[in-house]
Amino acid sequence: MASSVFSKVDEYGFERPEDFDYETYEDFMSQYLVVLAKRAKKWHELIGEGKSLKRSLTVKRYVRKGIPGEHRGMVWMTVSGADIMREELGHDWYQRLLSGPKDQEIIDTVKMDLPRTYPDNIFFNAADDHQIRLCNILVAYAHDNKEVGYCQGLNYIAGLLLLVTKDDETTFWLLKVLVERVLPKYYTRTMDGVITDIAVLEELVRAKVPDVYRHVRNVGLPWAVITTKWFICLFAEVLPIETVLRVWDCLFYEGSKIIFRVCITLIKRNREQLLQCSDFSSLAECFKEITHDSLVMQCHDFMQSIFKTPGSLPASSISRLRTKLAQHKLDQQPR
Amino acid sequence: MANRGGAQRPNGGPGKICQFKLVLLGESAVGKSSLVLRFVKGQFHEYQESTIGAAFLTQTVCLEDTTVKFEIWDTAGQERYHSLAPMYYRGAQAAIVVYDITNQDTFGRAKTWVKELQRQASPNIVIALAGNKADLANKRVVEYDEAQAYAEENGLLFMETSAKTAMNVNEIFLAIAKKLPKNEQVSGAGSSGQTRRLVESEQQKAPGNCCK
Numbered sequence: 236m237a238s239s240v241f242s243k244v245d246e247y248g249f250e251r252p253e254d255f256d257y258e259t260y261e262d263f264m265s266q267y268l269v270v271l272a273k274r275a276k277k278w279h280e281l282i283g284e285g286k287s288l289k290r291s292l293t294v295k296r297y298v299r300k301g302i303p304g305e306h307r308g309m310v311w312m313t314v315s316g317a318d319i320m321r322e323e324l325g326h327d328w329y330q331r332l333l334s335g336p337k338d339q340e341i342i343d344t345v346k347m348d349l350p351r352t353y354p355d356n357i358f359f360n361a362a363d364d365h366q367i368r369l370c371n372i373l374v375a376y377a378h379d380n381k382e383v384g385y386c387q388g389l390n391y392i393a394g395l396l397l398l399v400t401k402d403d404e405t406t407f408w409l410l411k412v413l414v415e416r417v418l419p420k421y422y423t424r425t426m427d428g429v430i431t432d433i434a435v436l437e438e439l440v441r442a443k444v445p446d447v448y449r450h451v452r453n454v455g456l457p458w459a460v461i462t463t464k465w466f467i468c469l470f471a472e473v474l475p476i477e478t479v480l481r482v483w484d485c486l487f488y489e490g491s492k493i494i495f496r497v498c499i500t501l502i503k504r505n506r507e508q509l510l511q512c513s514d515f516s517s518l519a520e521c522f523k524e525i526t527h528d529s530l531v532m533q534c535h536d537f538m539q540s541i542f543k544t545p546g547s548l549p550a551s552s553i554s555r556l557r558t559k560l561a562q563h564k565l566d567q568q569p570r
Numbered sequence: 571m572a573n574r575g576g577a578q579r580p581n582g583g584p585g586k587i588c589q590f591k592l593v594l595l596g597e598s599a600v601g602k603s604s605l606v607l608r609f610v611k612g613q614f615h616e617y618q619e620s621t622i623g624a625a626f627l628t629q630t631v632c633l634e635d636t637t638v639k640f641e642i643w644d645t646a647g648q649e650r651y652h653s654l655a656p657m658y659y660r661g662a663q664a665a666i667v668v669y670d671i672t673n674q675d676t677f678g679r680a681k682t683w684v685k686e687l688q689r690q691a692s693p694n695i696v697i698a699l700a701g702n703k704a705d706l707a708n709k710r711v712v713e714y715d716e717a718q719a720y721a722e723e724n725g726l727l728f729m730e731t732s733a734k735t736a737m738n739v740n741e742i743f744l745a746i747a748k749k750l751p752k753n754e755q756v757s758g759a760g761s762s763g764q765t766r767r768l769v770e771s772e773q774q775k776a777p778g779n780c781c782k
Contacts, residue, residue, distance in 0.1 A: 344598075347598065347599050348599075348620050350617045351599070351617050351618060351619055351620045352619075352620070353619075354615070354617040354618075354619060386648070386650060387598065387620050387622060387646060387648045387651070388622045390620070391622070423650075424649075424650050425650065425653050426650055426651070426653055426654065427653075429654075430653065430654070457657050457658075459623070459624075459654055459657045459658075460623070460624050460626060460643070460657070460658065462623075463622065463623025463624065463654060464622040464623045467622050467623060468622055472619070472622070515641060516626075516628045516641060519626045
């Protein structure tokens with residue numbers, strides 16, 4: 236893993252951008268490797284003793300401090316309930332979907348996005364087999380869940396799941412559990428869940444960072460423009476890769492409210508910088524920059540801060556806001 | 571309020587600066603992001619990542635006496651992202667509706683976008699139709715004349731473009747810049763969408779103060 240510090244390609248196969256800040260990254264990694272070693276030992280003890288990964292304060296705390304890369308697939312399957320889903324539907328579910336009848340239109344749509352998924356990742360260039368594997372997973376899922384079918388953005392999520400778990404079937408189940416259990420209707424044909432959650436975020440920002448809320452409103456930048464990709468891609472292609480995976484650790488365990496914690500932390504921690512952007516273009520640019528700076532690269536500190544910076548964020552109030560704002564949208568619809 | 575000392579000014583002579591919001595619409599994979607990338611950065615990637623939600627960029631073009639700054643909103647093409655589209659084209663003064671000359675369905679979808687813009691966007695919106703991937707002429711299925719006739723009927727600017735070879739990319743943005751009204755109040759729908767004319771000698775004003 237340490238070798239990736241000096242490599243132009245990271246451990247997941249992503250080419251580092253030209254302007255990659257190696258110095259800051261090395262500083263961070265020299266500390267983070269110590270954390271990783273400690274966490275690896277702790278997890279080894281937890282899993283090695285055959286203790287249950289069932290929901291408990293200990294497991295939750297462990298997850299928040301980061302799941303070691305080699306255990307991610309298995310732990311995500313357990314804490315999200317994906318493995319129970321697989322028990323219920325049968326272990327040959329994925330294989331049956333693969334060999335079942337296919338809708339050519341779905342295959343064509345998915346195929347169009349394959350070369351456009353992580354083109355800068357060495358495993359996703361045409362020479363490797365990841366494009367074909369991703370195609371199988373996305374097509375199988377589109378046939379499994381006809382209400383969702385294929386939604387652009389799922390390619391990035393499934394692609395990253397595949398890079399991490401290195402297993403097609405695990406990727407399929409994790410994708411399924413995200414779309415059907417963890418997230419509220421983000422990828423359906425009308426994407427209602429995303430539209431509602433963008434409105435929920437706006438309300439939360441209004442309550443928690445009111446000056447930024449007013450500023451963004453005055454400048455006239457819609458929250459949808461800033462955050463649609465944050466919600467749809469669950470920060471893949473938005474935040475640095477290690478940070479994304481640490482967010483996903485918590486997402487699989489704690490559910491979709493983690494997304495709001497990340498969003499509000501980003502906004503709150505960069506409040507002054509955002510307030511200084513006086514026009515539309517610089518503000519939009521600033522919202523991009525704050526997803527790449529050294530604050531978010533320091534994934535361990537960042538993940539600690541998402542549980543402190545936003546303050547209290549009970550699931551019940553998010554669910555209340557979702558109901559209220561979804562209804563509000565319905566009321567507005569017939570124009 | 572908003573523009574506290576914000577928008578850029580050119581180093582050159584007096585001339586006015588107008589800022590316009592331009593949105594790109596069209597079916598998935600017709601080349602919307604590639605057109606923007608070519609126009610803004612002069613680059614082309616064979617495999618351009620699919621746009622999720624919307625991307626935002628700016629680019630400036632200079633006309634004789636006016637500098638036109640485009641706020642470019644590039645959107646996701648997949649049908650289901652349609653429900654987000656009004657948030658992006660609200661208040662836009664210009665739109666480029668893109669289709670792929672090698673794919674008939676994308677031309678049909680472009681017509682649907684044009685209809686929607688004519689019905690729902692700002693009444694004075696300048697719409698350009700771009701038949702992209704013109705470098706793939708041997709795979710052409712949408713005839714130039716057919717598209718041009720359609721554009722004429724509907725009062726659209728029309729060009730065939732190639733983000734790959736750069737053919738007509740600057741030209742289509744320039745044609746839009748020329749056609750946009752630079753001196754009168756533009757009735758944009760939202761405060762973010764209104765034209766901001768900023769004259770060198772003038773104090774910066776809030777976005778509500780338009781070309782006038």
